[in-house]
Amino acid sequence: MGSKDSLALADEFSKRYRVTGADEFMLKDFSHDADEEFEAAGKDHGRELLALGVKMLSEMQDKLYAQDKWSLLVIFQAMDAAGKDGAIKHVMSGVNPQGCQVTAFKAPTAEELDHDYLWRCMKNLPERGRIGIFNRSYYEEVLVVRVHEEILRSQKLPDKLITEDIWKERLKDIRHFESYLNNNGILLVKIFLNVSKKEQKKRFLERIEQPEKNWKFSKGDLSERKFWKEYMDAYEQLIQKTATERSPWYVVPADNKLYARVVVAAAILHALDSMELAYPSVSAEQVAELHRLKEGLLAED
């Protein structure tokens, strides 16, 4: 398949799940399941598609790096066991590690709490020509912090600033922050791996039952599951308020891991494609200079 066809395919795969801004966005309109045709075509076909996506990503990243102007920030958000780590591992498997950097955001440290919440994220933004991956992000500030308001109380904010408008304000600030990044040549792809509550249960049970998966199980994940509805409401609202043309959200069906990875690869490819990447062109003078240097090299004994 030519690269034009592959990019058209990536657009087709990602389009269905792309949200570019709508107050009417509703999570219930998006499926947890893979596309039926994809399922019917079988796993080998799925793996081939993913391999194609990974290869294309590697080629485009090379140009991104050479051009050294744009950069891409890919944000992963999801409930536990939705497959963030696996998606990052597989989708980015062909990418040159020199041009890519993954940052995982956990509960903030004491030093981080001494700053505004974007501080730790700003420090890890991708340089020009690079791809940055955030495994969780500042969106936790309108997710876990919103669901558990006691976390907000421990953030050392002045009391006066903790009002009922705080979530609305945070969402507005995030939207403006992302627009600022876009205006500086950083495009965003925001991935919500949309796993169902039922599938999460199945994956937790596997983590308990299969010894080689025991290490992945954490008791805390079970307690978060009790707040499923609160989390989904928070996701719905943040997608409504922060999905834009240049920083879209992708609501990726995540009950089939292979399908989720294909869609993630397609979404990243779509963003890279919009940058119209090309290797920097060389002027006639530079070509002449290269020839002179070549002659010199050949003339050496």
Ligand code: ATP
């Ligand atoms: P995995 O469990 O797959 O290894 P993970 O991303 O769940 O990956 P954990 O160390 O289990 O990693 O969890 C990180 C925890 O940190 C999550 O529960 C997340 O909600 C929490 N966290 C991240 N950012 C914040 C924040 N700003 N405030 C409070 N908690 C946060």
Ligand code: MG
């Ligand atoms: Mg976890």
